[in-house]
Amino acid sequence: MTLQRMDNVGIVVEDLDAAVAFFAELGMEVEGRMPVEGLFADQAVGLDGVRSEIAMMRTPDGHGKLELAQYRTPPAIADGPRNPPPNTLGLHRxxxxxxxxxxxxxxxxxxxxxxxxxxxxxxxxxxxxxxxxxxxxxxxxxxxxx
Missing domain, CATH: 3.10.180.10 (2,3-Dihydroxybiphenyl 1,2-Dioxygenase, domain 1)
Structure with missing residues (x-):
């Protein structure tokens, strides 16, 4: 079996409406928006009691996607400095x-x-x-x- 494609990049945000407006201003389009909760969500992400809302944004050509997620429970956590510099380990940009x-x-x-x-x-x-x-x-x- 081979890799088919990169589907999306997920980003956890504090304010889903603000993030959607920001990326819409950039030129991305909302593909869909929905609540995500239940046993499947708990199992998939390895957390208990997940209640979140996601918005799937796509580039105008339809090939690039961002999944913006706002967690209601458990609440999102910040690990490390609030606005880390560009040379911080992990997902860069x-x-x-x-x-x-x-x-x-x-x-x-x-x-x-x-x-x-x-x-x-x-x-x-x-x-x-x-x-x-x-x-x-x-x-x-x-x-x-x-």
Whole structure:
């Protein structure tokens, strides 16, 4: 048997509505939203009494997906510093290709995003930056140039 595809990246958030609005502003579309609870959820994630709500977001081409999850019970926990730096071990960030990095940064700032560092140029190929979004989510943007 072989790997079929990467299905999605899951991100636990404090405020599902804010995270959905943030990623919608980026250009992702809500594929579905639903509560998740019951024995199957407890068994799948290895926690007891799971009550959560998820929103599945997809990129406009339909190939990339994020599963945003807000836990009601047991409550989400923060392990380590609130906004860890980009060199922290573990899942690092999610990167998106955009047409206009300046416009995208400006729109996401309206949803609380903070630019980390600055928009940088990699040769004559890309303009790149890191942003911190809702619940401390670290994401990167890349605009192809030249």
């Amino acid at each position: 999610v990167m998106f290709a955009v047409d206009d990095i300046d416009d995208t940064v400006s729109r996401l700032r309206g949803h609380g995003a903070e630019l980390i560092g600055e928009v940088a140029r990699y040769e004559d190929v890309y303009r790149l930056c890191y942003l911190r979004g809702p619940s401390g989510i670290l994401l990167a943007l890349a605009e192809r140039i030249g």
